[in-house]
Amino acid sequence: MSATESSPVAAGRAAPGPRPGPERGPGSPGTRPVAGRRPRFSKAHMKEWAWGYAMIAPLFVGLFLFYLWPIVQSAYFSFTSWGAFGGQQWVGFQNYSSFLSDPQLPRAAWNTVKYALIILAGIPVSIVFAALMNQVSGKYASLYRVLYFLPVVSMPAAVAMVWRWLYNGDYGLINYLLSLIGIHGPHWVSDDRYTIWAMGLVGIWSSLGYNMIIFAAGLKNIPRQYYEASSLDGAGRVRQFFSITLPLLSPSIFFVSVLSVIGGLQMFDMVLMMLGKTNPALAGSKTIAYLFYEDAFVTGNQGLAAAIAVVLTLVLLALTAIQFRLQKRWVHYA
Amino acid sequence: MPSRQRLWPIHVILAVGAAAMVAPFLWQLITSLQTTGETTSVPPHFLPSWQWSNYSQVFHDTKFAQQFMNSVSQTVIRVLAQVLFCSMAAYAFARLRFPGRNALFLLMLAVLMVPSQVYLLPQYQLVQNMGLLNTLAGVVLPGLFSAFGTFMLRQFFMSLPDEVEEAARLDGAGTFRIFWSVMLPLAKPGLISMGVLTVLWSWNDLLWPLVVVNDDSKMPLTVGLSTLQGEHLTEYPLLMAGSLLASLPMILVFLAAQRRITEGIALTGTK
Numbered sequence: 001m002s003a004t005e006s007s008p009v010a011a012g013r014a015a016p017g018p019r020p021g022p023e024r025g026p027g028s029p030g031t032r033p034v035a036g037r038r039p040r041f042s043k044a045h046m047k048e049w050a051w052g053y054a055m056i057a058p059l060f061v062g063l064f065l066f067y068l069w070p071i072v073q074s075a076y077f078s079f080t081s082w083g084a085f086g087g088q089q090w091v092g093f094q095n096y097s098s099f100l101s102d103p104q105l106p107r108a109a110w111n112t113v114k115y116a117l118i119i120l121a122g123i124p125v126s127i128v129f130a131a132l133m134n135q136v137s138g139k140y141a142s143l144y145r146v147l148y149f150l151p152v153v154s155m156p157a158a159v160a161m162v163w164r165w166l167y168n169g170d171y172g173l174i175n176y177l178l179s180l181i182g183i184h185g186p187h188w189v190s191d192d193r194y195t196i197w198a199m200g201l202v203g204i205w206s207s208l209g210y211n212m213i214i215f216a217a218g219l220k221n222i223p224r225q226y227y228e229a230s231s232l233d234g235a236g237r238v239r240q241f242f243s244i245t246l247p248l249l250s251p252s253i254f255f256v257s258v259l260s261v262i263g264g265l266q267m268f269d270m271v272l273m274m275l276g277k278t279n280p281a282l283a284g285s286k287t288i289a290y291l292f293y294e295d296a297f298v299t300g301n302q303g304l305a306a307a308i309a310v311v312l313t314l315v316l317l318a319l320t321a322i323q324f325r326l327q328k329r330w331v332h333y334a
Numbered sequence: 335m336p337s338r339q340r341l342w343p344i345h346v347i348l349a350v351g352a353a354a355m356v357a358p359f360l361w362q363l364i365t366s367l368q369t370t371g372e373t374t375s376v377p378p379h380f381l382p383s384w385q386w387s388n389y390s391q392v393f394h395d396t397k398f399a400q401q402f403m404n405s406v407s408q409t410v411i412r413v414l415a416q417v418l419f420c421s422m423a424a425y426a427f428a429r430l431r432f433p434g435r436n437a438l439f440l441l442m443l444a445v446l447m448v449p450s451q452v453y454l455l456p457q458y459q460l461v462q463n464m465g466l467l468n469t470l471a472g473v474v475l476p477g478l479f480s481a482f483g484t485f486m487l488r489q490f491f492m493s494l495p496d497e498v499e500e501a502a503r504l505d506g507a508g509t510f511r512i513f514w515s516v517m518l519p520l521a522k523p524g525l526i527s528m529g530v531l532t533v534l535w536s537w538n539d540l541l542w543p544l545v546v547v548n549d550d551s552k553m554p555l556t557v558g559l560s561t562l563q564g565e566h567l568t569e570y571p572l573l574m575a576g577s578l579l580a581s582l583p584m585i586l587v588f589l590a591a592q593r594r595i596t597e598g599i600a601l602t603g604t605k
Contacts, residue, residue, distance in 0.1 A: 047509070053432060063441075077456070289449075
C-alpha cells in the first residue's frame with residue numbers, strides 16, 4: 001500500500017463528479033457509496049484511514065495496556081509461581097493441578113453452579129412480571145417500572161448490608177414475618193445450608209428490574225395483530241402467553257439467559273459483603289470467583305489465582321458456545 | 335387492552351411485587367432512625383424513635399464526606415473519559431473505513447467476552463508498578479476505557495442516517511469536524527444513555543477500588559461501607575444510615591434520568 005499507487009483521481013472529496021448526493025434512495029443503507037467509489041489508495045482514502053486509526057488510538061492504547069495485554073499476562077502467570085522475592089518461575093501445570101485438587105473446590109464449584117441456577121430460575125418470574133406490566137396503561141407501568149428498578153441502581157455493597165440485616169437470624173425482619181405464620185426461620189446468612197439460597201434470592205431481587213426492561217422492549221416488538229387474530233380464534237390469555245408471547249420473546253430470553261449465566265458464575269461481592277470475612281458460614285459459602293479473590297489479593301497466591309481465572313474463562317466461553325448452539329432449537333428470530 | 339375489570343388482578347400481583355422490591359429500602363430507612371437497642375427487640379419496632387443523630391454519627395465515625403467526594407471525582411473522571419474515548423472509537427468503527435477495522439473490532443469484543451478476574455491481577459500489578467496504589471489516578475485508570483461503551487455507541491452511530499453527514503462532507507467539513515459538530519450532537523441520546531450507565535457502574539464499583547485503595551481518605555463509598563461494616567458489625571442503625579446515604583445519589587440519578595437508563599439497557603438488549 002505505497003503512496004505511489006495513489007491514482008490521479010485523488011480528489012475523492014473535492015470532485016463534484018458522479019457521487020450520490022443526499023437524494024440517494026433508501027436502497028443502499030449501511031453501505032457507504034462515497035468511500036466505495038473512491039479508488040483504493042487515493043489521498044482521501046489514506047486520510048480516512050489515518051482518521052480511523054487516530055480516533056480509535058486513545059481507546060486502544062488503554063484497552064491494550066489494561067485489558068488485552070493483561071489477558072495474555074494472566075495466561076502466562078497461570079503457568080508460573082511467584083518467588084518470595086519477586087521473580088517468577090515456570091511451573092507448568094502445577095497451579096492447575098493444585099486448583100483442581102483443592103479440597104475447597106467441589107464445594108465452591110457447587111455453590112457457584114447453584115447460585116447461577118437460582119438466578120436462571122428468576123428469569124421466568126421477570127418474564128411474567130414484564131408481561132403483566134405490558135397489560136397496564138402507561139401511567140401505572142412507569143410507576144411500576146421505577147419501583148422494580150430501584151434495586152438495580154442501588155449500590156450492591158449497600159444492598160448486601162441491608163439484606164444481611166433483613167436475614168439476621170435473631171432480630172431480622174424476615175424471620176419475624178415467618179414467625180407470624182408459625183415458621184421458625186434459620187440463620188440465613190450464618191448457616192451454610194442456607195447462604196447460597198439467601199444470596200440467590202437477593203440476586204433475583206436485584207436483577208428483576210433489569211431483566212424486565214429487556215423483556216418489555218421485546219414485548220413491544222410483538223405485533224398486536226397476532227393477539228387480535230388469536231383471540232378471534234378463541235385463544236385465552238394463558239394460551240396466548242405460551243403460543244405467541246414466549247416464542248416471540250425467545251431472543252430476549254436467550255440474551256438474558258446468557259448474561260445471567262455469565263454474571264451468576266462470577267458472583268463474588270455478596271459473599272464478601274453479605275457474609276463477611278469472619279462469618280462461620282464463609283468456608284461453606286465460597287464461590288469460584290471468591291476463591292480467585294482470596295488467592296489473588298488475600299493470600300497472595302497469584303499463580304493459582306491466574307489459573308482459576310483461566311479455568312473460569314474457559315468454562316464461561318464453553319457454556320456460552322453451548323448456549324449459542326442450543327439456541328437454534330428454541331429461539332425464534334422473527 | 336383488556337377491560338378495567340380484568341385489570342385489577344394484574345394490579346394486585348404487580349403491587350405485591352413492587353412492595354417486595356421497595357420493602358427492604360423502607361426497612362433500611364426505619365432501622366437507620368432507631369437506637370441499637372430498638373433493633374434487638376422482638377417484635378420489631380415499626381415506628382422508629384427518629385434518631386437522626388445516626389446520620390451525623392456516620393459523618394463523625396467515618397470519612398464519609400471525603401469518601402463521597404472520592405466517589406464523585408472517580409465517577410466524573412471515568413464518565414468524561416469514556417464518553418470521549420468511546421464515542422471517537424465508536425464513530426470510527428461505525429462510519430470510517432480503514433484496514434484491520436473488523437479485526438480490531440473483534441479484538442475489542444474479546445475484552446467483553448472474558449471475565450474481569452482475568453485482567454484484574456495484571457491491572458493491579460501495572461498500577462502498582464506505576465506507583466499509583468492508593469491514588470485517585472490508580473482507581474480510575476482502567477475504567478477510563480470501555481469496550482462495552484464503545485460497542486453500545488457504535489450501534490447507536492450505525493442507526494443514524496447518512497444524509498446529514500454527507501451534506502456536511504459536501505460542504506467541505508473534515509472528518510473530525512463532522513464527528514465533533516455533526517455526529518456527536520446527533521448522538522446525544524446515545525451518549526447520555528451510555529454516560530448514565532457509566533455513572534451507575536462507576537458509583538457502585540466495589541472490587542477494583544477495594545484492591546487498589548486501603549487508605550480510608552482515598553477510598554470511594556463502596557469500599558468505605560465495607561470498612562464501616564467491618565468496624566461496626568452489629569450496629570445496624572449506623573450501617574443502615576451509611577448505606578442509605580451511599581445509595582441515595584444513584585437513586586436520584588435514576589429518578590432524573592429514568593428514560594435514558596431504560597432506553598440504554600433496551601439498546602444493549604435488542605442490538
